[in-house]
Amino acid sequence: MNWLNGKRMRLVVVGIVAVVVLDGGNVKADFTFGQPTNLGSTVNSSYPDVPDFFSSDGLVMYLDSADRPGGYGSWDIWISTRETLDDDWGVPVNLGPPVNTAQEDLCAYIAADGLEMYFTSNRSGGYGGWDIWKTTKQTTERNPEGYWTEPQNLGPLVNSAVLDGLPWLSADGLELYFHSRGRTGGYGHDDIWVSRRSTVESAWGAPVNLGPVVNSSAGESCPTVSSDGLLLFFSEDVQSPLRPGGFGDSDIWLTRRASVLDPWGTPLNLGPIVNTSSYDGQPRISPDGRMLYFCSERPRGFGGMWGDIYQAPIIPIVDFNGDGKVDTADLVMLIDAWCTDDTLYDIGPMPWGDGIVDIEDLKVFMKYWEQENMPGNPQEN
Numbered sequence: 001m002n003w004l005n006g007k008r009m010r011l012v013v014v015g016i017v018a019v020v021v022l023d024g025g026n027v028k029a030d031f032t033f034g035q036p037t038n039l040g041s042t043v044n045s046s047y048p049d050v051p052d053f054f055s056s057d058g059l060v061m062y063l064d065s066a067d068r069p070g071g072y073g074s075w076d077i078w079i080s081t082r083e084t085l086d087d088d089w090g091v092p093v094n095l096g097p098p099v100n101t102a103q104e105d106l107c108a109y110i111a112a113d114g115l116e117m118y119f120t121s122n123r124s125g126g127y128g129g130w131d132i133w134k135t136t137k138q139t140t141e142r143n144p145e146g147y148w149t150e151p152q153n154l155g156p157l158v159n160s161a162v163l164d165g166l167p168w169l170s171a172d173g174l175e176l177y178f179h180s181r182g183r184t185g186g187y188g189h190d191d192i193w194v195s196r197r198s199t200v201e202s203a204w205g206a207p208v209n210l211g212p213v214v215n216s217s218a219g220e221s222c223p224t225v226s227s228d229g230l231l232l233f234f235s236e237d238v239q240s241p242l243r244p245g246g247f248g249d250s251d252i253w254l255t256r257r258a259s260v261l262d263p264w265g266t267p268l269n270l271g272p273i274v275n276t277s278s279y280d281g282q283p284r285i286s287p288d289g290r291m292l293y294f295c296s297e298r299p300r301g302f303g304g305m306w307g308d309i310y311q312a313p314i315i316p317i318v319d320f321n322g323d324g325k326v327d328t329a330d331l332v333m334l335i336d337a338w339c340t341d342d343t344l345y346d347i348g349p350m351p352w353g354d355g356i357v358d359i360e361d362l363k364v365f366m367k368y369w370e371q372e373n374m375p376g377n378p379q380e381n
Contacts, residue, residue: 030343031351032375033273033292034313041302043080043089048306051284051293052077052108058085058286063092063309064106070094075106077119098150099135107166111173111200114140117148118176120165127156130165132178158195158204160184168223170260173200177223180207181237187212189240190219192232214255214264218243222282226289228350229260233292234267235281245269248277252294256352274312281306289350290314316347318365319374326368334365 038044043061045068052062061080065071068078071094078092099105099119107120117135126133132154137147153159163181170177176195180186183193186209193207209215214232219240224233236242236250243253252274253267269275279297286293292314297307320330337345337357346353348364368374 030317030347030353032315032317033270034315036274036294036296036310036312038301039089039309039311042091044302044308046303048295048303049309050106050282050295050306051309052106053110054284054286054293055110055114056112056287058288059083061089062108062110064108065092066306068092072097072100073102073104075104076100077105077108095148099148104130109167109169111169112171118154118167118169119151120167121151123151126153127159128161129163129181131159132164132167132176154204157206166222168225170225170229171227172229174198175225175229176204177225177232178207179221179223179237181219181239183207183209185209187215188217188219190221190237191215192220192223192234210264213266216243217241220253224283224285226285226350227287228289228354230258230350230352231256231285231289232264233283233285235283235294238279238281243267243269247272247275249279249297250281251275252280252283259355279307285314289352314351315375316351316364317375318347318368320344324374325370325372326365326374327370331365334361 043049045065047068048066050064052064054061059082063078063080064075065078066075077095077099079095080089080092082089094100099117101123103121103123105119105121109118115137119133120130121133122130133151134154135148135151137149139147158164160180160183162183164178166179168177169175174197178193179190180193181190183191192210192215194210195204195207197204214220219237220234221237222235225231232255233252235252238250242250246269252270254270255264255267257264274280274292276296276298280294282295284293290313292312294310295307296310297305301308318326318330320333334345334357340357341355342357343353345357345361346355348360354360
């Protein structure tokens with residue numbers, strides 16, 4: 001196994017094992033995506049349906065739908081629940097007022113304690129076309145109606161005279177990522193910005209553009225950060241130029257960083273399993289990092305513009321020697337890397353690891369024990 005050396009290149013695997021080359025170098029990752037599936041006609045409709053947020057237990061989904069019967073305006077926020085992770089999602093229920101109005105209300109993010117909701121709205125009392133608003137409640141009960149307080153605008157430091165919205169908080173509640181269109185200091189028509197605060201009780205600071213590595217002259221939108229803070233998914237805004245290297249009308253991209261203190265790296269396109277020649281956008285990652293949700297206009301869906309909600313499993317690469325099966329040879333390789341930071345074997349608890357090869361990685365590995373036809377890292381020639 002002379003391929004196990006310091007010159008080994010990590011691979012981005014998208015459905016099949018493939019090397020992705022950007023900016024003259026090989027980009028490295030250690031997970032792949034399974035085939036996307038439509039969430040079905042109970043959740044999706046003939047109207048636009050878009051995923052927003054998933055509870056930490058994976059049993060509650062917030063979503064947006066435009067003009068769906070039973071709504072209050074153009075875009076409303078809805079909630080769907082299920083009893084177990086193996087159950088199908090239930091019929092969506094409208095959140096109702098005061099969150100939803102006759103205006104556009106969408107893109108909800110629920111704070112870790114379940115008692116704060118950030119969302120986008122163009123209701124009166126804002127500062128621009130869209131603004132970010134916040135509402136609170138006193139209970140975490142799932143009944144969606146009657147609990148949320150009257151929403152409050154985040155104010156003119158976060159919001160501006162242009163369009164600001166699509167909020168996503170870091171798991172610790174100290175970073176607020178959002179999309180802004182036409183804000184001074186950007187790199188394109190649509191950029192991703194971040195506002196920070198020192199504690200969850202502190203006020204949000206002045207927003208900072210994520211910079212020219214992530215943002216470009218194209219349109220970057222719909223930011224979503226993994227619960228460990230190391231991956232940032234985003235999609236393109238169709239009203240702006242598209243990033244080069246894509247597959248269709250709008251694609252989903254990914255950037256990562258080594259730690260929460262490091263800068264974000266060069267974005268990677270998720271490839272042709274997730275992305276298609278149709279619109280693919282609004283990525284949302286489950287709290288456990290095992291599932292990617294997004295909306296798509298790909299064929300054979302139920303809706304029109306913006307399409308339906310789909311899910312694609314995020315699968316760690318556990319076939320370390322690339323022979324198509326997970327067996328003793330791979331286990332020995334994992335044990336040899338024990339207590340190191342070798343990213344090839346760092347596959348848990350998130351599919352992209354946590355910085356050390358330990359029992360968490362063994363737990364993930366054993367879930368795939370003796371499975372065959374697994375995607376893996378091919379040996380160097």
